[in-house]
Amino acid sequence: KDCDLVLLVIDARAGIVALDRHFADWLRRFDKPVVLVANKCEARGTAAGALAEGWGLGLGEAVAISAEHGEGMGELRDAIAARIGASPPGEENPEAEEPPAALAGPLKLAIVGRPNVGKSTLVNALIGEERMLTGPEAGITRDAIAVDWTHKGRAIRLVDTAGLRRRAKVEGKLERLSTGDTLRTIRFAEVVVLVVDSEQMLEKQDLAIARLVIDEGRALVLAVNKWDLVTEPAAALKSLVRRIEVSLPQVKGIKVVTLSALTRQRVHALIDAVVAAHKVWNKKVPTPILNRWLQHMVGQHSPPLVGGRRIKPRYMTQTGARPPAFTLFCSKAADLPEDYRRYLVNGLREQFGLPGTPIRLTLRQGENPFAGKK
Ligand code: GDP
Numbered sequence: 001k002d003c004d005l006v007l008l009v010i011d012a013r014a015g016i017v018a019l020d021r022h023f024a025d026w027l028r029r030f031d032k033p034v035v036l037v038a039n040k041c042e043a044r045g046t047a048a049g050a051l052a053e054g055w056g057l058g059l060g061e062a063v064a065i066s067a068e069h070g071e072g073m074g075e076l077r078d079a080i081a082a083r084i085g086a087s088p089p090g091e092e093n094p095e096a097e098e099p100p101a102a103l104a105g106p107l108k109l110a111i112v113g114r115p116n117v118g119k120s121t122l123v124n125a126l127i128g129e130e131r132m133l134t135g136p137e138a139g140i141t142r143d144a145i146a147v148d149w150t151h152k153g154r155a156i157r158l159v160d161t162a163g164l165r166r167r168a169k170v171e172g173k174l175e176r177l178s179t180g181d182t183l184r185t186i187r188f189a190e191v192v193v194l195v196v197d198s199e200q201m202l203e204k205q206d207l208a209i210a211r212l213v214i215d216e217g218r219a220l221v222l223a224v225n226k227w228d229l230v231t232e233p234a235a236a237l238k239s240l241v242r243r244i245e246v247s248l249p250q251v252k253g254i255k256v257v258t259l260s261a262l263t264r265q266r267v268h269a270l271i272d273a274v275v276a277a278h279k280v281w282n283k284k285v286p287t288p289i290l291n292r293w294l295q296h297m298v299g300q301h302s303p304p305l306v307g308g309r310r311i312k313p314r315y316m317t318q319t320g321a322r323p324p325a326f327t328l329f330c331s332k333a334a335d336l337p338e339d340y341r342r343y344l345v346n347g348l349r350e351q352f353g354l355p356g357t358p359i360r361l362t363l364r365q366g367e368n369p370f371a372g373k374k
Helices: 018-028 044-057 073-084 119-127 162-170 179-188 204-215 233-247 267-281 287-300 338-351
Strands: 006-011 034-039 107-112 146-151 154-159 191-197 219-225 256-258 313-320 325-330 360-365
Touching (some): 006 018, 018 034, 018 044, 034 044, 034 073, 107 119, 107 179, 119 146, 119 154, 119 219, 146 267, 154 267, 191 204, 219 267, 233 256, 256 267, 287 313, 287 338
Parallel strands (some): 006 034, 107 154, 107 191, 191 219, 219 256, 325 360
Antiparallel strands (some): 146 154, 313 325
16 A cells, blocks of 8 residues: 555466466556566566466566566566656766755664564554554564654654564574664664663663664664653653763763653654754754854863963864764864863854764864965
């Protein structure tokens, strides 16, 4: 029901069987384009009969392929393009402008966390359909690669965590996560929701995943699930916030959403937080504004003397977004103390509205980037 096009695959060696006819009739009830694909056509003699018979299904001419040998892929691509009206690769208009990468297209979201924290339940609640199955059995999440939906007009693409889930459960390693799978999921996403369990909030494994997300430079949102089980919410929240301040100072101001995937309470608030985090993560600060701010910061509190000479921050520019990255040109850059660097990073965060995102600050030795022109 959700697709744009259906490929009905038949086995050319077996010929058309009753089940093929059944599916062909069934598919005709939907108003969807169908391409009939005759597979296993590598042995030419066998294909002819099936191709002729294929006409009888009333779905037009079959495309002969051999999936195993990779034959007929060009024809199949053409047939797909012809049905959905897209130009085949290589024929796009080269003049066409790329949309600005940052905010065009769906927001790529991943949901990660230890097994049993409620990821699958949350996904079901989010997309409002039972697309992923949850329950006690091992490895039952369907292996969907991505699910698209729209939240308040914003297109969201959920990158599935099926691989992670399956491996964790099938191998019975309930206490061990496969870092490789989590990492792959994280790299695929722009915003990562880390789901933790209200009854075991931010334990070692949770923090390890959070640090992976931060190290990869993704926007992180914390979802505290099973909040319906919490008897003293105010106290629980207070201890959680303290824990975050101590354990994850790199993402000061990170969004924390308490929710219940089971009762669907505050599930939409989570997506509001995701969209907000994505915006922050994409933010760009114009250079003149940045340098006025830098002068002010240095005026308020100047760096210490080193060997009788003052370290002078000269010039700052934003050298990247997703996550925000800044470069500071500074005399005696190597001597700038860590607490001064923190002073600047925290200042950037507060002044330019960058809560909860990792901020990268690179120091460069030098007067300013135009020093050579003096
Ligand atoms: P996953 O391994 O992270 O995908 O976790 P599941 O979605 O399979 O959930 C694990 C268990 O926690 C299931 O028994 C769920 O019914 C339960 N669960 C999930 N979300 C909630 C919630 O918000 N509240 C409560 N009380 N239980 C939940």
